[in-house]
Amino acid sequence: MNPEVIYIGEAIKQKVSERGMPVAEFAKAIHCARHYVYSSIFPARNIDIDRLLLISNVLHYDFIAEFYLHQSSKKKYLVVLEVNERQLQTFLSNPALKFVSNVSE
Numbered sequence: 001m002n003p004e005v006i007y008i009g010e011a012i013k014q015k016v017s018e019r020g021m022p023v024a025e026f027a028k029a030i031h032c033a034r035h036y037v038y039s040s041i042f043p044a045r046n047i048d049i050d051r052l053l054l055i056s057n058v059l060h061y062d063f064i065a066e067f068y069l070h071q072s073s074k075k076k077y078l079v080v081l082e083v084n085e086r087q088l089q090t091f092l093s094n095p096a097l098k099f100v101s102n103v104s105e
Helices: 008-019 023-029 034-041 049-059 063-067 085-092
Strands: none
Touching (some): 008 063, 023 034, 049 085
């Protein structure tokens, strides 16, 4: 694996460890089995938005801002996500995010 690339699962595993949260407790909090965390969450290169929002809430860490909305002084990124109404409200309540437009089919 490229040392410059950090998969979302590795970052989640690191935050679980930093928080001192037992994996069994983390698994219960995100509504899955402990073995699923080890087999599917921690090695994940990507993760669906619903689960990522739940994990962010459980670990009190904004993975979306860190991995998908990263901004530096030189670059800005436009991220397009398909979300439901609940997810949209979560995004809109985050002052770090800039809402550009609402596109519906």
